[in-house]
Amino acid sequence: MNKKIVFATHNEHKVQEVRTMLSPLGYEVLSLSDLHLSEEAEETAETFEGNSRIKAEDIARRLPRYAVLSDDSGLEIRALGGFPGVHSARFMEGEGYEKKNKAILERMKGIEDRRAAFVTVMTYIDEERKIEKSFRGEDTGRIVSSFPEGKQNGFGYDPIFFSDALQKTYGEASPEEKNRVSHRSRALRQLFAHLGGRA
Numbered sequence: 021m022n023k024k025i026v027f028a029t030h031n032e033h034k035v036q037e038v039r040t041m042l043s044p045l046g047y048e049v050l051s052l053s054d055l056h057l058s059e060e061a062e063e064t065a066e067t068f069e070g071n072s073r074i075k076a077e078d079i080a081r082r083l084p085r086y087a088v089l090s091d092d093s094g095l096e097i098r099a100l101g102g103f104p105g106v107h108s109a110r111f112m113e114g115e116g117y118e119k120k121n122k123a124i125l126e127r128m129k130g131i132e133d134r135r136a137a138f139v140t141v142m143t144y145i146d147e148e149r150k151i152e153k154s155f156r157g158e159d160t161g162r163i164v165s166s167f168p169e170g171k172q173n174g175f176g177y178d179p180i181f182f183s184d185a186l187q188k189t190y191g192e193a194s195p196e197e198k199n200r201v202s203h204r205s206r207a208l209r210q211l212f213a214h215l216g217g218r219a
């Protein structure tokens with residue numbers, strides 16, 4: 021019988037990434053949408069680890085018989101003290117990402133140190149509530165100097181993040197290229213190894 025893991029998100033794109041890696045290990049990955057559940061926990065922590073745990077523990081309380089996985093992620097810009105960091109989703113809430121990205125480039129005007137990293141922390145809680153583990157994935161790079169022209173792949177801050185590993189922006193990368201190096205895939209590979217896979 022397949023083991024069920026609830027992934028504490030409504031983002032189908034993320035669910036698909038996790039499903040692709042965990043299905044071969046015999047795990048069935050369910051999203052909050054699959055279970056008709058809302059996200060109730062408020063992300064009040066100041067770290068990715070903290071917010072990821074808040075989400076996982078909330079769902080574990082509400083679904084006592086399932087193993088639970090959560091993630092929290094964002095973009096950290098070194099010269100801005102880690103901003104937008106845990107506030108990546110809430111920064112200029114209500115505005116589209118073109119505006120948010122342009123606002124970040126505006127803040128970075130004249131700043132030479134453009135180093136940045138995408139970060140994901142995933143938390144896993146097993147169904148017997150004996151194990152709670154966090155996995156941190158990072159991809160380093162820098163913030164581009166001008167807003168890129170033309171159609172972009174991906175979402176969020178992808179167009180303004182130039183990945184060291186890819187030597188191009190996430191916006192220019194194909195989904196496969198991004199998945200090879202991204203913060204989320206790096207955290208996911210650690211979870212995959214923890215669950216017995218050979219990543």
Ligand code: IMP
Pocket residue numbers: 091092093094095108109138174175176177178190202
């Ligand atoms: P979440 O907590 O994983 O939902 O991510 C918070 C926010 O970080 C998202 O709303 C995006 O703004 C940003 N973010 C996270 N991962 C990515 C990514 O892979 N590309 C671009 N932006 C991302």
